[in-house]
Amino acid sequence: MQTNFTTKQLQNPEIAIANNILRTCVHCGMCTATCPTFVTLGDELDSPRGRIYLIKDMLEHDRPASEEEVLHMDRCLSCLSCMTTCPSGVDYMHLVDHARVHINETYKRPLTDRLLRDVLAQILPYPKRMRAALNLARLGKPFASLLPGQSMLVKRLRAMLNLAPVKMPVAQSLGGTVHKAIGETKGRVALLAGCAQQAIGPSINTATIELLNRLGIEVVIPAAAGCCGALVHHMGRHEEALQAARRNVAAWSDGPEFDAIIVNTSGCGTVLKDYGFMLRDDAMAAKAAAVSAKSLDISEYLLKIYQPSQVAPAITVAYHAACSLQHGQKITSAPKTLLRKAGFNVVEPKDPHLCCGSAGTYNIMQPDIAASLRRRKLDSLKAKSPDVIAAGNIGCLTQLAGDNVPTVHMVELLNWMAGGNKPEALNGVNK
Amino acid sequence: MILPDTEEALAAAIRGASGPLLVQGNGTKSGMLRPVQAAATLSTANLSGITLYAPNELVMSAKAGTRLSEIETALAAAGQQMICEPPHIHGENQTIGGIVATNLSGPRRVTGGAMRDHVLGVRAVNGSGEILKFGGRVLKNVTGLDVAKLLTGSFGTLAVMTEVTFKVLPVSEATGSIVLRGLDAEQGIAALSAGLGSPFFVTGAAYLPALQQAVLRIEDFATSVKYRTEKLAGQLSAFGTAEILDTDASKALWRDVRDCKYLDIAEAVWRLSVVPSAAPAILRALAPLGVTGFLDWGGGLVNLTGPADQATHEAVCHAAIAAGGTWWLMQAPEPLRAVVNVVPPEPPALAAIRARVQASFDPRGILNPGRLRAA
């Protein structure tokens, strides 16, 4: 597609990259059909091709982002379904990242919006703060439906309260711990413990560690490593994101080398795999690239070594593909292969490429679209009559919870069949 | 009778016409639809001959007055055929122009498409005497409005076609049929639907009430025909034990279906196009009026015959409309054809557009006035 940048603009390396991305787009429109927001809203402006065009115009004219551009960029889930579809290989991810930074730098959001974003950025990446917030939210939960009005703010608050778990899990604090392999040590990995995950889904890390240990892998969680930075990254808070990246790269590059850096929240995995690009001009560039190269989703890592030790009950597992796995990291078959290897009957919903609407803080910031995508996803999953829904990302699990079908991280199912405990969520399932 | 032997002469005749013209090929079915009141008759009979035949490109062009028999003979010599297998009801004299102008298709229409689906291009003279060509000789063409399709089935009321080009296909190596007996119309249609909903690519599906038979056809390589007729018979075993016919017997059967041999022709003949599932009820509802018929196209085509009176005609039309379908009065004594709707009336918005389109081809209204609808 034609672009109109001046030679001067193109001297800016960021613009040069954007220009290259824009030039690979041939404006064919194939990506529109698989974009969850286009399917839901039916407007070119809420499609990848429309967003690419908006970004192109905004950058070409080097003008501050306007309300309209922000609206449509905010609605983008960053699910990257468009990248899976695009036959031309357009790097939408880095283009939209660029646009978000531009928005963050040039657009003044309305006050409530700004406050909410600050609050989320100050709480979610920090497990302790998150726990405290959730405890508060839990108290508020029964009143969610009583909040009056339909304003965006109210809807967002309601969405936040609805996401809080009914029962608060036991606190988890894994920073600085080492978990020895059972039996002969066959490998040594670092685990990204996740931030929000430690607060709301501690059983996932527990199962991951147990399973890896059982398979002879030592698991290390360096104290210095923390939130991956995805959250602020998607808000266009570039500097904060880079800080998180630098801190983690340093933590994982320290000391004896790890065989791999394991991620069990695929949303974070996509970002880890992008550290190399994010820090490409940084002093830590080489280390960052090495960390990216070593980052593996737990399903990728398990593919070669997983062995179940017992016969699975006749349970039908509906596998929900998290966008960050299927589109962000292009991991599509590994989780299903593992679940089948564990002995489960695995089914998939119609339109598996569509996002469930979780997408980081999306379900809070865009409650209407998120709710509609959630409904659609749950309907298509439930159409397959599953006993349980499994996914590889805590965000999706939270989003899909609370609709009469238990949700679990697939690693919990794998651990169970390898000799671990039956996942608590499955207590109601007697098979 | 004006019998031009060149396209230019035909155009000149139209330009010079001082009043309405009855347009025809060989006039084999002037008994169809409404009678035309015209002082003169313009026939394409002398515009005859195949002008292009490229078997490896699956196309043939012929002047409008070329007889179907000539076309079919030439095709057969190269192992090919007309895809929609036009009926030979009026003997061998009908012209390709007449077949295209009436869009008449036989049994293979159900999956192979109608005449209108295979017309690739036409040359024609409009009511102002302008010589025009639309479409062409290639298999895919979306250049401009599809006027060739518009002229197909327009009964000579927009322009007189002088040449038509159409797609043809190889004759299959073999033909097979399965015959299911002792079925009433509902069961018959259910069997045909099951057959058409099977993966075996059925190319003919008729129900013959007088014989209580449902018949289905498969055309392909000999081994495929054998395999698929047997599989199909198996899948349809709920409808009884199927008899399987070989190529010769099949060809004879489908020739009779094509030529409406299962219609015991009375004074009036109708053709109804409806959804297949509606057909049995139509047969049943009209039987007390002395109307009989048979079903082709999986039940989507209802061929009917019965007494030629207004009450019966209206009952037939009503049945078609109630089923969301359409009808043609194919044959009836002239007094009846002159006073009834021979095709369904149009809603006003469409009628206005139709009148403007007609005037855009034939501003003087001289081509076959009243053939489709009273002026």
Place this chain on the structure above:
Amino acid sequence: MLQSKPKLNVLEKRAEIIAGLKAVLPERAVIGDDVSLKPYETDGLSAYRQMPLAVVLPENEAQVVAVMKFCHLHGIRVIPRGAGTSLSGGALPLADAVVVGMMRMNQILDINYADRYAVVQPGVTNIAITQAVQDEQFFYAPDPSSQLACMIGGNVSMNSGGAHCLKYGVTANNLLGLRLVTIEGELLEIGGKHMDTAGYDWLGLITGSEGQLGVLTEVTVRILRGPEGARAMLAGFASNEVAGACVDAIISSGIIPVALEFMDKLAIHACEAFAHAGYPLDAEALLIIEVEGSDTEQTEMLARIRDICAVYNPVSMRVSQTAEESAAIWKGRKGAFGAVGRISPDYLCMDGTIPTSQLPNVLKRMQAMSDDYGLKVANIFHAGDGNLHPLIMFDANDVESFHKAEAFGADILKLCVEVGGCLTGEHGVGIEKRDLMSVQFTPAELDQQRRIKTAFDPDWLLNPSKVFPLSGLSAAA
């Protein structure tokens, strides 16, 4: 590209018109600000761009009627739009026109397997119909390469084709009925759920009419039961000519495969990079041939085809063994245009059709033109029916390169007409080939078509500036 002159009285009243549209439609259905209108300035042919006056996104038929009545009353031009994947600029706006986007009308209304039809709204994507019926092993046959994204309303308007049209026909052959709203806001019901329709073949006329006659609000399509199975084979040849001769030999033998597709070397390499389908990278030309039926039937048919191919000394022949392999082969072919986006920043996709026997001749002459213009061309096409898709590669940021590409494209299409073919086999005339129409039609033929348009749209408010060359317009209107 020359456009008809904008109506000044309409441009001047822009604010009022947008307010008026908001009065007859929900607020969310009207787009009127310049930032938001920008992405609507073009479609799949992004070399042509024009900002519209406004965009509306109706959610139901009543809203379409309301928009049309409003626009008719105020003499405002209307551009219908589906997914905007047209490669001929069919959905390109005009400065004084309201774009009516049909993407929100995306519901499947009825499916009937016994009578074999589906009733859908125009914003349903082509593939969504097949997806809705595939659990019952049915499918909707026309399969344009853009089927993932393009919408049935656009397909009908362009009479779209696809790789499997050789056996199953194009859109026109797979339709039963339509509902459309005229510019006057009248609702017309054409055809129904039955096969033939008495009276004029409006269905045939409207199909492929490129939004010139009305806005479609509902489409009834024929659905078919799929075959027991299908398998694709690849045959690579040492030259385009030999591959062309092989196509001729296959058709002449009386075998009509379901699909018979051709790619030249540039295309093979681009598609392989995208789909990893195992295309032979050492071949100059590749045929993708698909057959259907039971396993035995497929094997028998493929054996016959292999025997024919063998005569032409293929450099490679491979039959796909699994469904995944076949899917990858088709993924490469269907993603071909986009895949060319990997090797060239821009392409113009031509769409002429030629008599199949002219294939080697035309390919040779096209290569000569390519050398003359100094622009590369990748060839991808539906060989069975002679529908060519030469993709002329150029650089849109270089004005001269674009003009050369345009001229090259025009030469190719003239060549198609010269050898007995036509300007467009499935992508439509749109704005791109409008001024070439007089190569294929005489003034009288164009006027006859214009008069038909006038009968539907007396004031020429519907998608004007497309299809019909602007010169001579006043004579007809």
